[in-house]
Structure formats: structure tokens, C-alpha cells
Amino acid sequence: MTLYFFLAAFTLGLFMGSFLSVIIPRLHFEEKGIIMGRSHCRKCKKQLGPFELIPLFSFLVQRGKCKKCKTKLSHWYPTTEFVTALTFGALTLYSASIMEWLILAALFFVFLFIYFYDLRYKEIHDAIMLPGILFAIVASFLIGDPLSSFIGAIIGFVFFGLQYLVSKGKWLGSGDIRIGIFMGLALGWQNMAVALFISYIIGSVLGIFLLVTKRAKAGTALPLGPFLVLGSMIAFFFGETIINWYLWTLLY
Structure with missing residues (x-):
């Protein structure tokens, strides 16, 4: 169960890291649709399709470039995704229950937001x-x-x-x-x-x-x-x- 718990937490962390990497610049630049807005290339504004939204995988498959305009994607995206995933996975080793893990994950999501937002801006x-x-x-x-x-x-x-x-x-x-x-x-x-x-x-x-x-x-x-x-x-x-x-x- 511990391995499955870790893998599930790691996977969720990838998606939460992806979410984090999106809302950080949106908050900073005060863009509309901070949470619900569709993800897009910041250069050509192309809306991203489902396969372009898969954390880490899409970045690697696209070789770190926009599929349309070929602009290099920021390294912040895969970095934020991987660090969040690793953190969420590590928290399973310190959680006695799923409820405790969820609470810790929420707290560390805030910590990671502070880290990446302050580091960038x-x-x-x-x-x-x-x-x-x-x-x-x-x-x-x-x-x-x-x-x-x-x-x-x-x-x-x-x-x-x-x-x-x-x-x-x-x-x-x-x-x-x-x-x-x-x-x-x-x-x-x-x-x-x-x-x-x-x-x-x-x-x-x-x-x-x-x-x-x-x-x-x-x-x-x-x-x-x-x-x-x-x-x-x-x-x-x-x-x-x-x-x-x-x-x-x-x-x-």
C-alpha cells in the first residue's frame, strides 16, 4: 500500500505542480481566468490540447517547445511539476492516514507557491x-x-x-x-x-x-x-x- 500511496501522491503532485506553474504567472500579470482559464502558449496564444497538458510528458515529447510557434517553453514548468510531485510523494512517508496526507499536501502546496513565486518575481x-x-x-x-x-x-x-x-x-x-x-x-x-x-x-x-x-x-x-x-x-x-x-x- 505504501508504494501505491507514493505513486498516487506523486502523480497527483505532477498535476498540482502543473496547476501551480500556470497560476503563478497569471497571478503576477493579473490575467483573466486565473483558475479556470484555458492554458495557452504565452508567445503565440495557441490554446493547448489535452496531450499538451500532461505534466512532464508533454514537455519532453515537444522537446521543450511550443507545438505551433516553436518558442522554447520555460524550464519553470517541468521543474515546478517534478518538485511538487516529489514533495507530495515524500509526504506519504510522514502521514498516518490519507486525511493527514491531504492536509500536509495542502500546506506544502502553499510552501511551494511561496518558493516559486518569490524566486521568479x-x-x-x-x-x-x-x-x-x-x-x-x-x-x-x-x-x-x-x-x-x-x-x-x-x-x-x-x-x-x-x-x-x-x-x-x-x-x-x-x-x-x-x-x-x-x-x-x-x-x-x-x-x-x-x-x-x-x-x-x-x-x-x-x-x-x-x-x-x-x-x-x-x-x-x-x-x-x-x-x-x-x-x-x-x-x-x-x-x-x-x-x-x-x-x-x-x-x-
Whole structure:
């Protein structure tokens, strides 16, 4: 059953990733029919047929080009589809029931939206963010620890809120405060602490790498959202192991 569960989740993840890759640019460019609108080539506007909408498969068969105008398709499509599928599949290993998996999948769909939207456009969109926070509150009562989640949300709000106030919005944006609240609700306070630590470590390492390789200059702004999402995912999947290791090093 575990294998079938994984394959089903992976397949659903492909389609949800495809949906995600479509709504992200539509939201950013404020296009009509954000959810129900027909998918089309962004260059020649050709509406896509059923076989052109199959995640990963259609991209590979068409060799990454539009069937009509031969314009190269964005690598964001297969990347978003595969990462979402892999995430949904991995969640089956941490779910005691289908209901728990569905709730976790919805939470991680929000995380992935944050990751790809902020990575592409360097901003946070509230169309998913605010409903995501409300859902995370409900999820904390269904599969989590409400007290831990609310403490985590407070940590996220204070941690990013203070930085926003002190820097007057120069260090980070108000959207990062909302990400912090969502992280705390979804992870609980212990994993929230792990996520913040890992996020800033990853961000620092990448920042140093970009400076050393001269791919960025001092003062170049990097989107914080992707680092927070990576830290959150690592904390969710390995947070308990990291915490136990840290406590062991303190005691021994």
C-alpha cells in the first residue's frame, strides 16, 4: 500500500505542480481566468490540447517547445511539476492516514507557491498566502498541536516584524512577516526554530558563494522566501533528528 500511496501522491503532485506553474504567472500579470482559464502558449496564444497538458510528458515529447510557434517553453514548468510531485510523494512517508496526507499536501502546496513565486518575481502574493494562513490555523487543530503552532506563529511574527521595523522595510518586506506566521503555524515552535536557523545558514552560504564568484555585488537583494521554504522543508522532514542531535552534543 505504501508504494501505491507514493505513486498516487506523486502523480497527483505532477498535476498540482502543473496547476501551480500556470497560476503563478497569471497571478503576477493579473490575467483573466486565473483558475479556470484555458492554458495557452504565452508567445503565440495557441490554446493547448489535452496531450499538451500532461505534466512532464508533454514537455519532453515537444522537446521543450511550443507545438505551433516553436518558442522554447520555460524550464519553470517541468521543474515546478517534478518538485511538487516529489514533495507530495515524500509526504506519504510522514502521514498516518490519507486525511493527514491531504492536509500536509495542502500546506506544502502553499510552501511551494511561496518558493516559486518569490524566486521568479521577488515578491509574495496574498491570493494564496492569506488563505494559507487561515488553513494552517485549522490544520493545527486537526493534525498538529495548536499551542505549539500558535507559539510558532508568534515567533515568526516577532522575528520578522522586528527586523521590518528596525530596518524600515530595507532588510525584508511585509510579505516575509506573513511567511513567518505561516511557517510557525505549519511547523510548530520547535521546528520553526530549526527552520529559521537552517534558512539563514543556506542564505548566508549562497550569498557568500555569489559574492566570491562575482555573480552578485554587496547589497544585492536576494528573495528570502525560497530560503525560508527550504529551511521549513528540512525542518519538517528532519527537524526531530536535528533537535535530538543538537541536544546530544550539549549533553555529551
